[in-house]
Structures are given as structure tokens and as C-alpha cells.
Amino acid sequence: MINIVILGGGFAGVRAGLTFKKNIISHNIRVTIIDRNSFHTFTPSLYEVATAEESSRNVRIPYKYIFKKPLEFVEGNVEKIDTAAQKILLDKNRTYQYDYLIFALGSESADFGIQGIKEYGIPLKTLGDALRIKNALKNAKKVIIGGGGFSGTEIACELVVRKPHLNIILIQGSDVLLKELRNEISKLAKKRLEEGNVYLILGERIKTVTKETVILDGGKAFSYDAFIWTGGVKSNKLMGDIRVDDSLRVKGQQNIFAAGDAISPGIAPKAEEMGEIAAENILRTIRKKSLMVYVYHGMGRIVPLGGHFVTFSMGKFYISGIFAYALQQLIYLRYLLTILPFFQAIKKFIKFEKDLARS
Numbered sequence: 001m002i003n004i005v006i007l008g009g010g011f012a013g014v015r016a017g018l019t020f021k022k023n024i025i026s027h028n029i030r031v032t033i034i035d036r037n038s039f040h041t042f043t044p045s046l047y048e049v050a051t052a053e054e055s056s057r058n059v060r061i062p063y064k065y066i067f068k069k070p071l072e073f074v075e076g077n078v079e080k081i082d083t084a085a086q087k088i089l090l091d092k093n094r095t096y097q098y099d100y101l102i103f104a105l106g107s108e109s110a111d112f113g114i115q116g117i118k119e120y121g122i123p124l125k126t127l128g129d130a131l132r133i134k135n136a137l138k139n140a141k142k143v144i145i146g147g148g149g150f151s152g153t154e155i156a157c158e159l160v161v162r163k164p165h166l167n168i169i170l171i172q173g174s175d176v177l178l179k180e181l182r183n184e185i186s187k188l189a190k191k192r193l194e195e196g197n198v199y200l201i202l203g204e205r206i207k208t209v210t211k212e213t214v215i216l217d218g219g220k221a222f223s224y225d226a227f228i229w230t231g232g233v234k235s236n237k238l239m240g241d242i243r244v245d246d247s248l249r250v251k252g253q254q255n256i257f258a259a260g261d262a263i264s265p266g267i268a269p270k271a272e273e274m275g276e277i278a279a280e281n282i283l284r285t286i287r288k289k290s291l292m293v294y295v296y297h298g299m300g301r302i303v304p305l306g307g308h309f310v311t312f313s314m315g316k317f318y319i320s321g322i323f324a325y326a327l328q329q330l331i332y333l334r335y336l337l338t339i340l341p342f343f344q345a346i347k348k349f350i351k352f353e354k355d356l357a358r359s
């Protein structure tokens with residue numbers, strides 16, 4: 001029996017698992033997916049859970065609906081990977097042996113050594129984080145968001161629409177919001193936030209965070225009731241700093257491939273593509289075929305800027321407003337259809353829409 005283990009049921013791990021399901025013809029191969037949660041998290045909608053009232057169940061997609069036989073799912077926290085013994089150590093002293101491994105444990109919030117971020121900042125990486133933010137916002141009047149990248153800008157824009165009574169400060173280290181995107185979208189986000197009375201601090205860095213105050217490098221201090229930290233992420237370090245070759249094989253490890261944010265934090269479609277290639281290349285290794293090369297195809301990026309106002313950009317092309325919102329919904333539906341049985345996908349999609357409209 002050949003044991004293949006996938007660590008992480010995020011976008012990369014789910015796609016890897018489903019690729020195996022589609023391509024395995026031999027009964028000699030067992031594929032096990034391990035994740036600390038019993039559900040897959042649809043991260044692009046986490047900001048809605050943090051700011052809206054009822055949608056938390058919609059970003060959770062139980063693995064039992066995604067991974068059907070012959071795939072096996074194990075819920076557990078990965079604590080150690082012993083590459084010499086080809087063993088995974090989980091919580092409660094459980095161990096799993098592997099012949100081939102896909103390392104897809106994603107990324108985590110990075111504090112860049114800034115004092116107080118870990119203690120007082122609430123990140124937005126998991127469903128648990130989103131619920132913590134929602135809770136912290138209940139009695140808050142003053143909210144500070146550290147980081148004006150995708151998550152920080154999205155959540156600030158959504159708060160303007162859903163909680164207009166809040167006094168919001170957004171601090172961004174560089175001079176522009178959403179600096180990875182084209183200038184028009186950065187400007188649009190800035191305009192929407194300024195119109196929503198968000199106090200923008202651009203080009204200044206956070207030096208320290210205390211229980212009640214955020215202090216900038218220049219010495220200015222701002223008090224807060226809730227501090228949301230979206231200033232950076234780093235790859236999961238359970239295997240140390242990994243490098244992969246162009247087939248996504250981890251350098252120095254013949255039987256370990258990696259995919260998604262665990263290699264370098266990026267976007268969901270990229271993680272999916274990598275998950276598929278990693279799975280395909282394990283099957284090719286077993287079948288002694290030449291490996292596929294992973295090539296990054298630039299993909300479009302959807303950025304919601306509050307309510308139903310969304311932008312979509314791809315290279316020089318971009319649209320914004322309700323058409324981009326419709327596109328966002330189509331992309332979500334398409335994703336559900338690729339991982340769930342048809343009726344379940346439709347049910348999930350309709351519920352999601354209904355809950356958001358109500359909240």
C-alpha cells in the first residue's frame with residue numbers, strides 16, 4: 001500500500017485531494033487529508049463574517065461533503081513532521097506514516113517583531129479570527145486597522161457600509177492602499193474610505209501596540225477599542241523555510257511536494273493550481289513518468305470595497321461596481337461547483353446570498 005498524506009485542507013489541499021480522487025485507479029494507493037478543522041474555510045468571505053451578523057456557517061464547508069471515498073479525512077493538529085522517519089505527529093500522540101507528502105498548511109499572521117501586535121491585535125486569517133473581530137466590534141466605538149492590503153482595505157470598506165457609527169482609523173505602511181494592484185483601484189479604495197470618514201494614515205509604520213493605544217514610529221498615539229491587524233502574513237514554518245523546484249518538489253526531499261501559501265503567501269486560485277500540480281506529480285513519480293512544471297499564470301483579482309461594490313482587475317483590464325459583484329458571485333458559485341456535489345453547491349450558494357442580504 002502506498003500512503004499519500006496531504007497536510008492542510010485549504011484551497012491547495014482540497015484541489016490536491018480531488019485531483020487524486022479523479023486520477024487514482026489503483027487500490028494500492030491510500031490518500032489521507034489532515035486538517036485541524038472539520039471544515040474547509042472560504043477565506044475570501046471572512047471579512048463578511050467579521051462584519052455581518054449571520055453568515056459564519058456559510059464560509060464553513062464540512063470536509064465530509066468534499067472528501068468522499070476513497071479519500072480519507074482526519075481531523076487533527078499537525079505538531080511535527082519527521083522527514084527522516086516519514087512520519088507525521090498529530091495532537092493526542094497520534095502518528096501517521098507517509099510514502100508521499102503534500103505540505104499545504106498555508107500561512108499565518110506575521111507581526112514583524114512589532115511589540116504588542118501578537119497580544120492585542122486580532123488577525124483575520126481563520127474563521128475563529130473573524131468571530132473574534134465580530135465580538136470585539138460589538139461594543140467598540142474606535143477601531144484601528146493596521147495594514148491597508150487586501151484584508152485591511154476590504155474590512156474597512158465593509159465596516160463603512162455596515163457599521164457607519166464606528167470611528168475607524170486605517171494605518172498603512174506604504175503610501176498607497178492595495179499596492180499590488182493598479183493605481184486606479186488603489187485610488188478608488190482611498191476615495192471610498194475617505195467618503196466613509198475613515199481616517200487614513202498612509203506611509204507611516206506602527207512602532208508599538210499597548211492594551212489601549214497604537215503608537216506610530218513618529219510618536220503619534222491613537223487609542224482604540226478594537227485593533228485589527230492585517231499587516232502581513234508568512235508561510236507556515238512547520239518544515240522550516242522550504243524551497244521548491246519547478247515541479248513543486250521540496251528541495252532536498254524526494255517524496256515531499258508543497259503547494260499554496262506554504263510556499264509563499266498568494267491567492268486562492270494559485271494555491272489551487274499548485275495543489276493540482278503537486279498531486280499530479282506524485283502520481284507521475286509513482287508511475288515513473290516525467291514531472292509537470294508549475295508555471296504561474298497571472299490571475300485576476302477581485303476586491304470588494306463595501307456592500308455590493310466590487311472591483312475586478314486583470315493586467316490592464318479592470319471593472320468596478322455591480323458587474324464586478326456579479327462576477328464575484330459567479331466565481332464563488334463556480335468554486336463551490338468544483339468541490340461539492342451539484343445540489344449541495346447550489347444550496348450553499350443560495351443560503352450565502354440570503355444571509356448576506358438579511359444581515
Ligand SMILES: Cc1cc2nc3c(=O)[nH]c(=O)nc-3n(C[C@H](O)[C@H](O)[C@H](O)COP(=O)(O)OP(=O)(O)OC[C@H]3O[C@@H](n4cnc5c(N)ncnc54)[C@H](O)[C@@H]3O)c2cc1C
Nearest residue numbers: 008010011012036043044078105106260261266267268271
Ligand atoms: C481574510 C482573507 C481574505 C482573502 N481573500 C482572498 C480573495 O478574495 N481571493 C483570493 O484569491 N485569495 C484570497 N485570500 C488568500 C487565500 O485565502 C490564500 O491564498 C489561500 O487560502 C491559500 O490556500 P492554501 O491551501 O495554501 O492555505 P489555506 O487555505 O490557508 O489552508 C491551510 C489549511 O491548513 C490547515 N492548517 C494549518 N496549520 C495546521 C496544523 N498545524 N495542523 C492541521 N491543519 C493545519 C488550516 O486549517 C487550513 O485549512 C484571502 C486570505 C485571507 C486570510
